[in-house]
Amino acid sequence: xxxxxxxxxxxxxxxxxxxxxxxxxxxxxxxxxxxxxxxxxxxxxxxxxxxxxxxxxxxxxxxxxxxxxxxxxxxxxxxxxxxxxxxxxxxxxxxxxxxxxxxxxxxxxxxxxxxxxxxxxxxxxxxxxxxxxxxxxxxxxxxxxxxxxxxxxxxxxxxxxxxx
Amino acid sequence: xxxxxxxxxxxxxxxxxxxxxxxxxxxxxxxxxxxxxxxxxxxxxxxxxxxxxxxxxxxxxxxxxxxxxxxxxxxxxxxxxxxxxxxxxxxxxxxxxxxxxxxxxxxxxxxxxxxxxxxxxxxxxxxxxxxxxxxxxxxxxxxxxxxxxxxxxxxxxxxxxxxxxxxxxxxxxxxxxxxxxxxxxxxxxxxxxxxxxxxxxxxxxxxxxxxxxxxxxxxxxxxxxxxxxxxxxxxxxxxxxxxxxxxxxx
Numbered sequence: 143x144x145x146x147x148x149x150x151x152x153x154x155x156x157x158x159x160x161x162x163x164x165x166x167x168x169x170x171x172x173x174x175x176x177x178x179x180x181x182x183x184x185x186x187x188x189x190x191x192x193x194x195x196x197x198x199x200x201x202x203x204x205x206x207x208x209x210x211x212x213x214x215x216x217x218x219x220x221x222x223x224x225x226x227x228x229x230x231x232x233x234x235x236x237x238x239x240x241x242x243x244x245x246x247x248x249x250x251x252x253x254x255x256x257x258x259x260x261x262x263x264x265x266x267x268x269x270x271x272x273x274x275x276x277x278x279x280x281x282x283x284x285x286x287x288x289x290x291x292x293x294x295x296x297x298x299x300x301x302x303x304x305x306x
Numbered sequence: 307x308x309x310x311x312x313x314x315x316x317x318x319x320x321x322x323x324x325x326x327x328x329x330x331x332x333x334x335x336x337x338x339x340x341x342x343x344x345x346x347x348x349x350x351x352x353x354x355x356x357x358x359x360x361x362x363x364x365x366x367x368x369x370x371x372x373x374x375x376x377x378x379x380x381x382x383x384x385x386x387x388x389x390x391x392x393x394x395x396x397x398x399x400x401x402x403x404x405x406x407x408x409x410x411x412x413x414x415x416x417x418x419x420x421x422x423x424x425x426x427x428x429x430x431x432x433x434x435x436x437x438x439x440x441x442x443x444x445x446x447x448x449x450x451x452x453x454x455x456x457x458x459x460x461x462x463x464x465x466x467x468x469x470x471x472x473x474x475x476x477x478x479x480x481x482x483x484x485x486x487x488x489x490x491x492x493x494x495x496x497x498x499x500x501x502x503x504x505x506x507x508x509x510x511x512x513x514x515x516x517x518x519x520x521x522x523x524x525x526x527x528x529x530x531x532x533x534x535x536x537x538x539x540x541x542x543x544x545x546x547x548x549x550x551x552x553x554x555x556x
Contacts, residue, residue, distance in 0.1 A: 266530035268537075271546040275462040278453060278555075281325065281444050283463070284502055285436035285455030286478035287411075293321045296460065297453070298433055302314050302323050 313337055317344045318352065318411065320435030326422065327429040327444060336425030340418035340432075347414040351380065353405045364403030383409045383509070387517045388489070391528065395517035396489030408486075412437060412475060412512025419508070437475040439508040451555055457499035457540050464546070465502075465538055466555040473508035477501050477519035488520050497522025501539040503529050504552060510535065 226238040283297045293299050311326040311334050322344060324337055350359045359377050362368050373381070384397040384406050397406045415434040419441060422430055429442035431450050440450040449470045453463035457478055467474055477486060477500065484494030501518050505511035514532050518525030518539075526539045526547050536552040548554075 266527050267550055268526065268530060268547045269550055271548065273456075273540055273544045273546050274464050275456050275459055276464075277461075278451070278463055278466050280451040280453035280463070280466055282323075282431050282433045282438045282440075282450065283436065283453045283455055284433075284438050284467075284474045284476045286476055286481040286500060287320055287435045287437075289435075289481060290316045290319060290321055292460075292481060293316075293435075297455065297463075298321070298323065298436070302312060302325075 311337055313341070315341050315344075317341070318348045318407075318414075318435075322415070322418075322432065322434045324422070325431045325433075326427055328442075329422075329425070329427040329430070333422060333425040333427035336422050336427065339425075340421045343418050343421060344414055344434075347410060347417075350374075351377070351406065351410045351414070353403060353407065360404055360406060380406050380409055380413065383413065383513060387513050391489075391517045391521050391525075393489045394495075394521040394525070395513075396487070396520075399487060399489070400492070408516040409509075409513050411435070412473075412508040412510075415439060415512075416473070416508040434508075436481075437473070437508055437512050438469070439473040440469045441471055443470055449553075454502050454538060455500075464540065465548075465552075467502075467504060467538075468553045468555045469504070472504055472506060472553070473511040474502055474504045475508060475512035475515040476503075477515040486516065486519050488522065495520045495522055497542060498525065499540040499542060499544065501525065501529065501537065503532075504536040504538075505532075506534050 222242045224242065228237045280297075280301070282301065285296070285298075310328070311324065314321055314323040316322070322341070324340065326333065326337060329336075349355065352358045353360050353364060355361060359368065359374060363373070363377070387395045387409070388397065395408070397409065398404055411434060415432055415437060416439055419430070419432050419439045422432075423441055427441065429444065431438060431440045431444070431452075436455070438450075438452050440452070444450045449468035452467045452469055452474050454465045454467065454474070454476060456462040456464040457480055460480075478498075479486065479494070479496075480500070484496070486495045487493065488495045498519055501515055503511045503515040503518065505514065510532070514529050514535050518529035518537070521528055523541055526537060526541075529535055529537045529539075530549050536549045538546065538548045538552055540546055
């Protein structure tokens with residue numbers, strides 16, 4: 143169950159690597175490897191067992207702040223390291239090694255990297271969170287292109303009607 | 307001192323609202339000019355108007371030398387994102403001809419906002435069909451608070467962003483159905499429920515959000531790697547992925 147949740151995250155991380163080399167081949171190559179956490183799951187839902195999901199407060203990659211405010215007692219879980227599949231790209235082979243602590247990815251390391259391509263930014267750090275729903279006092283609302291018909295029912299129309 | 311200005315007009319098929327919190331007569335007059343520019347863009351760049359530059363280009367009635375500077379720039383932007391996404395984003399679709407709407411919208415609204423800024427406005431927000439560009443702050447010391455619509459609940463927000471001199475654009479299919487096509491497959495993009503990109507300008511934010519949506523799940527990492535872009539994405543399993551630098555309101 144724990145791993146089942148975490149594996150899609152690892153897949154995303156790997157999937158994220160490949161197009162970057164493929165699509166940004168014009169960017170200058172660098173040998174720097176992003177070894178910090180590529181994807182840090184943050185999903186702490188109240189419905190899940192705390193021992194399975196609680197953040198342990200350590201192991202986050204540099205510059206990766208915890209994203210949710212949920213705090214639960216620390217749980218200790220043994221770290222487990224799993225190697226990803228070798229992925230072939232036009233610039234060379236890519237293979238990542240992912241360290242799980244509990245169901246959380248705490249590190250992503252490139253075992254194999256292409257010789258070309260923008261490796262510097264190849265592993266953009268992403269934080270995983272649970273989807274929230276709520277209301278708040280806002281100045282404006284971003285959403286997919288609102289048609290004029292839908293607009294009259296939208297949040298933005300209420301904001302415009304409210305005035306300053 | 308003049309009070310703020312709020313104006314809404316429906317142009318290009320969606321509402322465009324201007325919320326101007328400061329400025330003088332000159333910048334208030336510029337609001338008129340900004341809407342006039344957007345109407346001009348609609349006339350010149352709509353693929354749905356037979357006499358537009360875009361429709362004429364679609365019908366191969368324009369030679370490269372005939373292209374206006376603005377249309378040439380739009381084509382350059384389309385080409386850039388098409389190449390960068392490996393063809394997932396495309397402005398040429400079989401049966402539809404040249405449709406640069408996804409690029410034109412952000413670019414045109416960014417231009418309108420810069421017209422207001424050039425006229426002296428320093429604190430304002432423009433929302434064009436859910437794409438938002440801000441200048442300055444809503445009040446001195448207070449950033450603009452921009453909510454992101456929940457992908458499945460039209461009356462709810464899923465995150466609130468704080469913007470100063472920044473833009474946010476969201477791509478999703480909840481409003482207009484499967485209208486974004488993955489150019490690599492010709493099929494509607496379905497990997498994401500919605501993706502929001504924050505950037506310095508709306509041209510970048512809107513183009514990156516649309517392009518990333520067309521790519522599907524891999525578009526999250528692609529958008530996160532775009533210079534100056536922060537990302538908030540909801541995948542089809544309702545998982546949220548965001549970049550650490552996203553300006554989330556406390």
